[in-house]
Amino acid sequence: NFDITAVDTRGNASTQSVVVNVKDTKAPVFTSDSSITIDDTVEKGSVVYDVKATDKSELRFELAGRDSNVFSLKEKSGELIIQQSPELTNKTEYAINVTATDSQGNGTTQAVMINVNDTKAPVFTSSGSSSVDENVSPGFSVYQAATSDASSVQYSLTGDDASDFT
Numbered sequence: 001n002f003d004i005t006a007v008d009t010r011g012n013a014s015t016q017s018v019v020v021n022v023k024d025t026k027a028p029v030f031t032s033d034s035s036i037t038i039d040d041t042v043e044k045g046s047v048v049y050d051v052k053a054t055d056k057s058e059l060r061f062e063l064a065g066r067d068s069n070v071f072s073l074k075e076k077s078g079e080l081i082i083q084q085s086p087e088l089t090n091k092t093e094y095a096i097n098v099t100a101t102d103s104q105g106n107g108t109t110q111a112v113m114i115n116v117n118d119t120k121a122p123v124f125t126s127s128g129s130s131s132v133d134e135n136v137s138p139g140f141s142v143y144q145a146a147t148s149d150a151s152s153v154q155y156s157l158t159g160d161d162a163s164d165f166t
Helices: none
Strands: 002-007 013-018 035-039 047-050 059-064 071-073 079-082 093-102 107-117
Touching: 035 047, 047 107, 059 071, 071 093
Parallel strands: 035 107
Antiparallel strands: 002 013, 047 079, 059 093, 071 079, 093 107
16 A cells, blocks of 8 residues: 655645555465375264365365265365265275365365275185095195185185195
């Protein structure tokens, strides 16, 4: 703000106050990570991520992207809430986009990858016992292990008789 004075050749003067408004043209800048990891045991309704951005004015957040239906986003706080447990979907990652918009309408979008950490041990679906006739040939299959798990499983043998089997 300033005052400007005009004076003519006869010494007559007039003063006017001027107000300068600086228009915000800069989009918000994200400060939150673009990749996070959540456990597969996270419960429905949990806050899994806080969207953060900086700007001179108040921000509003929006959610979009391939997996946006799995989450909800609080418009003012930026809290991302999961709407279903990852264990029910067997997904290993989710992709979303979050947009931060300031009060002047300047917006910016950040892609966020949410990786799911498998925290559960495999569950055996095969029986815990097996019957086999005596005197079978070496290499004869005596047991087929089976498990259910979201990821690949490796097996190992331990115990007193483990060395007798491969």
